[in-house]
Amino acid sequence: MKSFRVVVFVLILLSLTSDCHAALKAGFYVGKCGKQNVESIIRNVVRQRFARDPTIVAALLRMQFHDCFVSGCDASVLLNGARSEKTAPPNLSLRGFDLIERAKAAVEKACPRVVSCADIIAVAARDAVFLSKGMNYRVQTGRRDGVVSLASNVNLPGPGISVSQSMGFFANKGFSTREMVLLIGGGHSVGVAHCSLFQNRLYNFRNTGRPDPSMDVNLANRLRGRCPQRSAIDNLVNLDQTPSSALVVDNGFYKQIKARRGILEIDQAMAFHSSTSAIVTSFANNGKSFQTQFGAAMIKMGAMQVLTGKKGEIRKTCGARPRRSS
Template structure:
């Protein structure tokens, strides 16, 4: 089958599946919500999703790491107060200031997209929807299948560091499952979403505890592949404050694309983060990991999980607003935030 036909079939199948799931969303999200709603100053209709797509395409051509950055941003936004772009707000003691978010980046890029859309059809498109659309398009640029996203979210007005409670890189799998379940995401949703770790890097501080004195045993984590262990010990010497990083997907040919390679690698003991490695070992998830590693439908299922993530506790109607600037509540002022990157919470 020709690739365009495959892509079309995938998009149609996903659309049909998620139209049937609309009742599970918080509020009334829609596929194609912005169709016909954006007209430029000359009265011509503009395709909002195409504007976002072209901006992402241009950014990806010079910075492939934007895929991991946006995946992380969407996760961190949706897991705290729902998918409402509250992570973007520059307010005292806002979500940006919480330790897990100090290394999130991409704020400037979302603001860049927002500015272009505001210059075309002001007051129409939410920052929350821009995050979800841009993340989808970045994933697609990384050679992963395209998936449709529902839109119609409004932006939240509240952003507090105290609300930021994200799963840590060393969280036990059962606790991770409980955290995802609390957001109405199933265990298999969680497994696929953690497949987002097929792109991006982790710095030494997030896994160094596994290399020398794992859980106060005086020995390295026994679940780690010995070849990988030696490599990481060289990269991150004991008792050092090295800021070196390692690819989360240890297949060098696939570490820049969102694909099933991550699951193949953790089955070989090549998980960098403790939670990633435990996915392949825990009785709750190991069979799913094995199935995904041997499957041909990763892109479809990953897209399905991302759409469910994008529907977590969204705000619609009077519950939110359409910001003029993503960094500020109903204000044209504000800056676009930090631009540094790490991975996970």
Template sequence: MGAANILGVLVLTLLVMFPVSSPVYALSLNYYDQTCPKAESTISDAVKKAMTNDKTVPAALLRMHFHDCFIRGCDASVLLKSVGKNTAEKDGPPNISLHAFYVIDNAKKAVEALCPGVVSCADILALAVRDAVALSGGPTWNVSKGRKDGRISKATETRQLPAPTFNISQLQQSFSQRGLSMEDLVALSGGHTLGFSHCSSFQNRIHNFNSTHDVDPSVHPSFAASLRSVCPLHNKVKNAGATMDSSSTTFDNTYYKLLLQGRSLFSSDQALLTTTKTKALVSQFASSKDEFEKAFVKSMIKMSSITGGQEVRLDCRVVR
């Protein structure tokens, strides 16, 4: 093979490994030390302020970050608004219920006043999530920074998000495509310790489950009865649903304890008990909050490091 051909193959290989749309760049802990030293404390203040008025903010930010990273990497494409004929991610079916975008807008506005055009919306979201988890009683961690903001946001791509109806093989495939392991899957599922779900996300488990059971037999009978009372078959209450666990504004390991009791909401939660490996991790996290927190931090750092994007937006809702 000639030198030109070898070079061509090398370029092709690099393009496959690192597509043009997903530039490779290094994140670092001290990225803004010189250019915007007060960025982290400013973002933290915005999260604290929002949480004093709305206890659902941490759950909303955690879900927003997850839904962002799983599409084009952690590039804040979930924050972009639909423009013209393009329907953005935030208006895709799985994201219709996302909220608290104003928290990121407020943080961005405050940071822009300090250091114009320096801090990306993607970094603001990653930092805000860390603060929201810590302020909810969960762990804290050092966030590497230097993410760039993406210019592309398509509602059709939200089909790639793992659905609450997924079984374990579908979940494994979804996570492995993003470089995340089964351990990451179980640890990140613990984010369901925060928040609320609408009936539509678990309707499949409590009505017409299959040809022999109306209700998923893995759901504890009294829990199923309470869910059916809130979410009848032809539910007409728009915001009806249930909290993700019994302490839904506190970041703890209650989710795993309830999961072992048949009191989880989603099929994708129950799926964690269907392999020996994932069930063992659920049991481990249910018995030790410390073990869960260590695993969660490790997996959050890993997921938050999936990069993408090309620019630093001045307004998180529109490309430059």
């Protein structure tokens, strides 16, 4: 009886310690793919694409946000299916799925069924940030892929969300107001938005018959040219309006919104809301502190509700789950 109790105790202890080991860490794949360097394989794929198309940076950053904020960083956003997350309206304009699949094929060739799609998103997003002059933060790995992907789980905010609603949304997921300003600002320091998502600010803002008074008049005039009313074409506009930094992950976004040159309503509102304006000013004035804190916020975002250890699975391709053998 006594030895039985000892065995049970040891088993409980083992299961507890194996859980402790199942955490994310930098360099998780070192030694797990023969002599191959998994992160270099992914970086090469990102670098090749970036050389042809630097807008891939924005695509990867947004993809990680949309993956992590919906049922955790588990690559559920990549799964195909009639009702999968991909089909939810906020995800219809996501880009970069082909790059992730290309990186997956490259790591599968080096060592099959070792590297998760969720880790590929995180590593590729970090590489993209670094390639576009952002911080080379120490990305953590060790995630496994989720098995559930449902459009009905996608509850991402729209561009008209207020600052206080957005603070609530981020707080619910464990992020402070400062981290919210970092993530939205760092994310929107690159990339584009469709006219349809901010057109309300250009013509008849909140039924006033006038443009949004918080938008710089010259910018509003220019954007009306780019986004005509009742146009069949939904044009794209840079989220960071300084041409030289529209593709650079930097603090230029904060300077722009302070100058009333934000594109999305939420971006502009952060510059003047009492809870966020001082944070915006501090990042506008200090590019270095923005970079280090943005890196830390990305690491935190990448750790949201991750599956590690024996949880989840490692897919063979990122768009589909392995078929069950019958």
